[in-house]
Amino acid sequence: MWAFIHKLGSPPWFFGFSGTLVRWLLPVTVTLLLVGAVWGLLVAPPDFRQGNSYRIIYIHVPAAVVALAGYYVMAFAGAVSLIWRIKMADVTMRAAAPVGAVLTAIALVTGAIWGKPTWGAWWVWDARITSMLILLFLYLGVVALFEAYENKTAAARACAVLSLVGMVNIPIIYKSVDWWYSLHQPASIKFTGESAIDSSMLYPLLLMILAFYCLFALTLLLNMRAELLWTHRDSGWLKQLVGDT
């Protein structure tokens, strides 16, 4: 276990390992996404209250779930980078931020589109949408802070501090927005009630969540590889790798 983690910290080993992983992950992700989308769009029955508009759930919820998980991945990488000063953790954190921001934006946009047939307005200050908006700000803050520093080692450490503080704050933010919403609105208009979701609708949703996790991992690895290729362009292992092909 420790040997594996130790190896992950070495760029040449990671580059080779991630190359193999990406080659597997790409077809798996595409297949999962296509199967999940077709299942959710065409096969699953419509919701008895919302009709067919509920089919947006198959992208909205996975994007929201993985966007939130992505913040934890980023903050965890930040903690590793702060404590052990491992360069690969910096690269991970740097690569996770834009991916998470895009997923958050997807969740917001699909939520807004879903709101139109459900509530008759493109934007409603619903608890979940508001939390996603704040999550987007948190992501954009990390991205902007990284860009603002000229010294990229310092940038990574500053972002690590920020994302750790954000991670501590996220549960508080989510809870407070939840309370704020339930105080001001009747609970009747909700996306998905507490009611149990039928398995014919649940399975494609779980499949799509899995697909979005794979997609997150895939894009994270791709971004890390691109970053490594550039920052290590002068190192021997990469020159040898290029020469061999």
Place this chain on the structure above:
Amino acid sequence: MPSDQPLLSLRVVFLRQFLRHGRSIMTSPADVANPLLFFFMVITLFPLGLGPDPTRLAALSHGILWVVALLASLMVSAKLFASDFEDGSLEQLALAPYPLAVTALAEISAHWLATGFLLALLSPLFGVMLGLPDEGLLTLSVSLLLGTVCLTLIGALGSALTVSIRRGGLLLSLLIIPLNVPVLIFGTTAVREAVLGGNPESWLALLGGLALGSLVVAPLAIGAALRVSLDS
């Protein structure tokens, strides 16, 4: 500092730093007056924008007061560590054999007394101007007293992260605003509950919890952030 001199206790270090920063604030009273003036002027803008109808203003007043307080703290926190960073005294602090978290917290405390504390004391005046019902005035003051502790600490963190960046002002608001959301929600809800005759105590307790939590966590993060800024 000569090496044979014994180390001071943290309490003494904190007090010295607190007094040093407090004196430097005293020398520029404009820095203390500016956020209050800002608060006052923005409060004036709302009746001008929304119309003078007292009932509507009263209904919105708790939200307006809290949002403006948040903006005022945003404005002052941008400059918190700026002068210390420029004249090199921050570097001195980082080299001193005391935790940066303690010395930074001393500065932040002095800063809070001159800004957040004053604002909380004077806030009932502004509340009256906006027609906030009398039942809400005390809760407004208490909620701002607790809330500005969080706002100041979070603002200090943003300032510590961006102090070495030129034109970091806009970036600072991007970093701070999302972290301030719970404070705003708890604060406004406490005042609203007081006005509606509910129980503001539980919301004030939440605010107090947030204040204590950030007093524990924020100085450590601020210390780390200041070191990053000094290294870059």
Place this chain on the structure above:
Amino acid sequence: MYFESLAAVWHMDGHGFYVWLAYALTALPLVLMVWLPVKRIRQHWRWLQAEQRRSAAATQPTAMGSDV
């Protein structure tokens, strides 16, 4: 399969516009999210290969020069 015809799939009882808009606005960034880093990796790789050829070309003449 829930729908009976392709037109029904497109229409979705009046919700088709929203559903398809949401899926289109998701598919586009998803494709970009994968394609952009892949493009960057290819570019960097090609740059590295060109760099290697350049350095090989730069060292060869001097080697020949020392032979003469």
